[in-house]
Amino acid sequence: MAARPEKNPSSDSSHTGRRQATSYDVARHAGVSQSAVSRCFKDGASVSKKMRDRVMKSVKELGYQPNAIARGLITRRSNMVGVIVSNLNFYPEVLSELSARFTDRGVHVLLFTIDHESDVGRIIDQLWQYQVDGVVVAAHLEQDQVALFEERNVPVVFYNRSYQDVPVSSVCCDQVEGERKLVNLLVEGQHHSFAVIGGPKDSVVSMQRTQGAIDRLHSLGISDIVQADGDYTYQSGRVALQEVVKQRGTVPDAIICANDIMAIGCMDEARYHLNLDVPGDVSVVGFDGVRSASWSSYDLTTIQQPVESMAEAAVSMLLDRVDNEQLPPEKRSFSGVLRRGSSVRE
């Protein structure tokens, strides 16, 4: 799509014709200096009650609104944070939690959505231009992109991404521990053959989950494992199960999916297209604990991410670093909770 043309001069001037009151207008109306008006809108600035009353009377009469953007130029703080999310459809709860928590603290969210995690580079320039106070990233960045935040002195917290050798703050669900819990449950339940279905290739979370499951299976002496890849969508879960059956000639005892939505796709494919009983013929597990996983039709066994705790941690870590940029990077890892549904034979 084409870039927008610049606003033409004629509409610009008509805008000015009905322009909003400025702090200059307020100062003139109240018969005080502009800096006195500014002080009335600055927390902690010294202003007499008489002066404040006088200014506020003019503010009210003129319908003046202090300009947060102009104030940001003075305080060097925009009171905006950037939030970068990939695959928005899979993160509505996370975005909702982050947005509500920032809003509660008087901070606004500049939203960037990207289709593929690898697209993130092109939006970083835009972040600098808006001089956001900090950024929460729920998408994959290359290490050299991560370093840009440090160079620019912009605090950043990664949500559900971590970088082992890069000193950067992150909040994660422990993917590997979660997969260990799922595998342990399945192996205790006498499942001997497995399929592991991964998400998009550029997703680090998916990689950690699938590798976590495979490593745990290996460590328990299980080698009857086939792998297939999806892209986190329902349809890709269905296709992956078809592929698994094609590879093995039959369904395995259990299918471990890198997220809940693909697990839901697997369950529907098994039940409605392969005429299999879940969990009678095949057990299915997911990861995330999304709402639909708990619907009675699925009642999926999964790892529930503690989204509220993770969002709260991300918001407070970020704002702490905006307030005090000397704070060192910190990695926080939250355990997911095994949610035992009825999609696993026990």
Add this chain to the structure above:
Amino acid sequence: MAARPEKNPSSDSSHTGRRQATSYDVARHAGVSQSAVSRCFKDGASVSKKMRDRVMKSVKELGYQPNAIARGLITRRSNMVGVIVSNLNFYPEVLSELSARFTDRGVHVLLFTIDHESDVGRIIDQLWQYQVDGVVVAAHLEQDQVALFEERNVPVVFYNRSYQDVPVSSVCCDQVEGERKLVNLLVEGQHHSFAVIGGPKDSVVSMQRTQGAIDRLHSLGISDIVQADGDYTYQSGRVALQEVVKQRGTVPDAIICANDIMAIGCMDEARYHLNLDVPGDVSVVGFDGVRSASWSSYDLTTIQQPVESMAEAAVSMLLDRVDNEQLPPEKRSFSGVLRRGSSVRE
């Protein structure tokens, strides 16, 4: 939660210590005036190639990024739009579509999420402060709140909300027409008794849908109708069906839900808790066409909202009005598409 404290002076000064290059630094480095630097970053401004090369060399060496916020103060355009969504969990596709389309046009999204549609008043002040170029509202505003946009000269487009007697732009799915299609299908399929399950009381869309269904049923001579209210959630759909059965002593022939997620809750309640067959014992229809409605476990008959067309219309209508504020308000209404699943007895 408490408001954030102002940044303390000591961390502020350390920030300045590692500060980013300004246009002043670039001008000094290149040996040109500051206004020459500004012109290099202004579309359509006259700058010689020699001057531009000289400035750009310094820009590169100093790692200068033009400040979009400061530029906004000069051009009176922030290149930011506000997007207000309620019940984010039910609108991930819409937000994703809007965000991607604004980004394609170089416009950034300042996101406001609200828990209840009636909360919207408190965020309007914040919108003024950020001097957004325009606002897309997917939440309910009172008529006097709508008028504030006009007074402030801020273009606004309502998404899936319309105001009959207020001259304001909106993009809607035709809720009443959609319900007529659903009712026609059900009545042709020999359904004689009905339940209509509404959404939250402050949702205008829910009101239009339930009233649209009831009016159409009445016009076809059907009066065996019970009503119950949910809040658009899965769980509320289940509870509403229990209430319907309690009111009538038995299930009606068909249940018309104001959105898909409640319809999914009804289907699960009917199948897994009341041991009823859907559609054998009871037909269920929804509205929206969300992804989960098409999953094999549900295969819900519903009205598919044309989200892509609606989002594109909202974005282009808004930006047209940012560019030319003389454009009159416009209401656009899109027909939803009847998606015939297997949740209705035919």
